[in-house]
Amino acid sequence: MTAATTPRVDVRRADDRLTTRIAWLDSKHSFSFGQHYDPDNTHHGVLLVNNDDTVSPGQGFDTHPHRDMEIVTWVLRGSLVHQDSMGHAGVIYPGLAQRMSAGTGILHSEKNDAWRLSGADSPEHSDPVRFIQMWVLPDESGVAPGYEQLEIEDELLRGGLVTVASGMRKHRGQSAIGINNSGAALSVARMRPGDTVTLPESPYLHLFVAEGAVDLEGAGRLTEGDAVRFTATGGQRLTAADDEAAEVLVWEMHTRLGG
Template sequence: MASVLDIRRADERFHTRAGWLDSRHSFSFSRHWDPANTHFGLLLVSNDDVVAPGTGFDTHPHRDMEIVTWVLDGALVHQDSEGHNGVIYPGLAQRMSAGTGILHSEKNDSWTLTGEPEHRNPVHFLQMWTIPDTAGIQPGYEQLDINDELARGGWVTLASGMPEHTSRRAIAIRQKHAALHVARIRPGETLELPTAPFAHLFIARGGAELEGAGLLGTGDAARITGSDGRRLTGGSDGAEALVWEMTAAVTVS
């Protein structure tokens, strides 16, 4: 299969602005709908959210979805109907399996013991959804701090359901055809993208030169069908990049 490269620039994304929320959507989401842009591979949602202090997403439901959250700046408070709660911060990966149904909230609203707000700054995070390979599973939650691995450089597998990644230190998703990798690329450092039928590259911050495409900046993405291991080189300020490696795609009926 010949490699096909589709570059999506940051300012081409759908945009939701709700006062407390500034959100950019790589795919159709909520009131934003484009039948030609509903997913890529197994990735259905890739949202880039900024939430103001003292606000956030109130309790809401999900079902039969694997949801991965990655914080870039600030901290996000998670609570769900299965009794899980915690604070997600940069370098801490989180996965929530919605399965048969789960309720959860995500807020920028933790407080000190004296009643003062602990989080006075916006929280900036990415949230990505992929379908599970098995419907109706028991809801679940997992988080893992991978800051030490990121500091050593190169791609770090953040979440995976692929059998070949079971020996790696990563959070597990119930999708055997998908894995998510992240890297904090130093200026001039070169990494290879995964070789896979589908790869979705997102530049979360900074800039990087993608072989065959040129410079990608903050918020830019590359959708690669027949990903052939092309090289990604950090720009003058380096970059934080995430790439989904996928061996299957959503079947559209």
């Protein structure tokens, strides 16, 4: 892994993302994923996947394997049921931070069928679930699989950038959940109209506008689904539009994949 050198601010628009659409899934990929492969768009820093998924009720991803990857899931609307081969089962919803470390190997499923956990008499709901799933390369392969989650709704309501997932020394005791990468951290901000946050300075930074619209200092208006890849820069001010709230996801990374 090498350090960034040349400053760059690379804006990627929502409509330029690769897309997978089937009967129950609308998935938009910020990077190469599945059958969509672009050798010039495989990662930024150590972030390999930033999928914007909407899953229909009663549907979802059947049990499938992962290995040697830190997988962070952030739900924006609705609820997502997680089940894995380590015996974890639960519902992920907005304001709940969740991380799965695939390590030496893990099987899991993700479905929009939370009512099934409540018993046969629970009414089915008709709401889709929208979530962002992010994959980060771990520091080392072959670690033991793991799972962690924590409710952080109260912290988000206080405003500002909230550290959701981190393996960095400076965030020990501060991040909601940990990841097995000592040079990466995910922060989230729920911004009221007109709110401003300052982006961290980092060799690699990835900003994703999950909801609403924001103005980025030096780059202008960004809307839902837009992303920005920063190299060897940071410190810019980000301001929510005057007429709507916004939610942004920010990866701070001090290493990158490859040379």
